[in-house]
Amino acid sequence: MSEPRFVVVGMGADGWDGLTPASRRELQDAEVIYGSRRQLDLLGSVTAALRPWGSPMSEHLATVLTESQPHPVHILASGDPMFHGVGASVVKAVGARNVRVFPAVSSVSHAAARLGWDLATTRICSVVDRPLSSILTNVSDNVQLLVLSRDEQTPEALAKLLTAHGFGWSHLTVLEQLGGPAERIYGGIARTWDHSAGDRLNLVAVQCVGPAVSAQAGLPDTDFSNDGQMTKQAIRALTVTALRPAARQMLWDVGAGAGSVAIEWLRTDPSCSAIAFESDSARRRRIEHNASELGVAHGLTVLESAPAQFGQAPDPDAIFIGGGVSAGGVLEGCWEALLEGGRIVVNAVTIESEALLISWHAAVGGTLRRFQIDHAEPLGSMTAWRPTLPVTQWIADKPAVTT
Structure with a gap:
């Protein structure tokens, strides 16, 4: 392995005594060492220039990673540098070939x-x-x-x-x-x-002692603050299943309402991300509140109206359109932005939006299905079925372009 630009050395709370012989030699040969003041105080007999991180550390680290240095720069990390540590940040910024890592036992x-x-x-x-x-x-x-x-x-x-x-x-x-x-x-x-x-x-x-919590789609509607504009539980479960979320994939939730589909998508895997497009400011605040309450705020970005802000978002692996499908340019903009091999799922409840889905199905293919969920509710002293509006759903995968 050629000489790296950066060397990251993991160190536990036991400091110098807990380092391996290889890690000690590496630090003794170092020209400059960056670390927190606590970490630098734990070092033994080293001749390197010791440089504590400034605040915020992330900005100081970014500056160090872009500077030109005549010798490898050594960076101290807590425990295992590649486990939620600075080592992973360094590798992400400069590439693995430019970094050598000496791990310690993780916390x-x-x-x-x-x-x-x-x-x-x-x-x-x-x-x-x-x-x-x-x-x-x-x-x-x-x-x-x-x-x-x-x-x-x-x-x-x-x-x-x-x-x-x-x-x-x-x-x-x-x-x-x-x-x-x-x-x-x-x-x-x-x-x-x-x-x-x-x-x-x-x-x-x-x-943990408390309720059993499932990561499967289909949270109760009462888990979401909403004004009625929300994909309801049963339809939502079918919709998220149709989207087929997978690790590291990004979803666009267009006409997001309460953000329920994006939030259910994010709950399936911690590496998933989502962008919710919603024109109503009160609903945008509600989406952010729901995401925070359900533990997925870190993976969600909320933008304003579609399709005006499509250009500000990374191209998605999957798209769900739950509202505004008949608005000019929405479906066309979504299909254009969707990555090759990506999937689009659109729900429609009006005749006009259903006709649009039928037209797109004829043009690009996919699957059309229609379902209606009835609920048992009181009728006087008896019980009767209350029908909900039928939902037409179009599912399509964008083909890869072959040359």
Whole structure:
């Protein structure tokens, strides 16, 4: 391997003593080392120039990665640099061939060893660079969860969030400075949490106690704040299934209403992303609220009217049109933006929009289907079926262009 531009060395709370001989040699030969003040203070006998990160670190790191250096730049990381660490950020920015990584034991490995948890069956999430609510897509009864904290305030905030969402009887264990001389472990029940803020370097283990939560599409309509403009539960489940979400795919939800389809899409896989187009400002605020309450705000971008803002969004892998399909240029703009091999699903309830789908089906193919869901409701002292509006759905895959 040729000399890299950057060398990332993982280091735990035990500092110099916990480094492997190879990592120590690498740091002893370094010309310049970047790291947090805490990490730099843990170094042993090195001759390198020590440079603490400025605030915000992300901007300082971006500057360092673009500067020309005569020798490799060494960067300290907490634990395993490639596990929610700065190493992954460096590789993403400059490419793997320009980076050499020396890993250390990750904080989650330390935590699993202390708790006796099997990492293979433990869910792991980070709120270092995501909203705290993002953990909600991982909680469910009897789930073991490790949360990488942002700071010393995270444990208390997490306890309050879990309590507010029906998981107040969950047990939280805070693990601070794992592997180092200042290691500390303490815990309690979420709903009665009374610990003051501790060390900034911590993670939280959660033994979830509460409702069983499914990641499958079909959340109750009551889970979404809405003004009636929303794809209802049964139709939504059929729609998300038709979209066939997959890892790392992006969805456009056009005429998003309450954002229910985009939110269900995001809940299927943490790497999915979505853009919701909605012209009404009150609904845009409602979409953002719903996404936050259901733990997927980090994956959702909300834009204004379609098709005017199509040019501001990355081309999608999948598109759902639930409202405004008959507006000029919407369907044409969506089909043009859709990536080759991508899928479009359109729901229509009016005769005019249905006629448009029939026309597009004749032109480009795909599948047309029509369904109606009836619900049993009281009728006087008896019960009768109440029909909903029938929905016509067009599903089509955009063919790849062959040369």
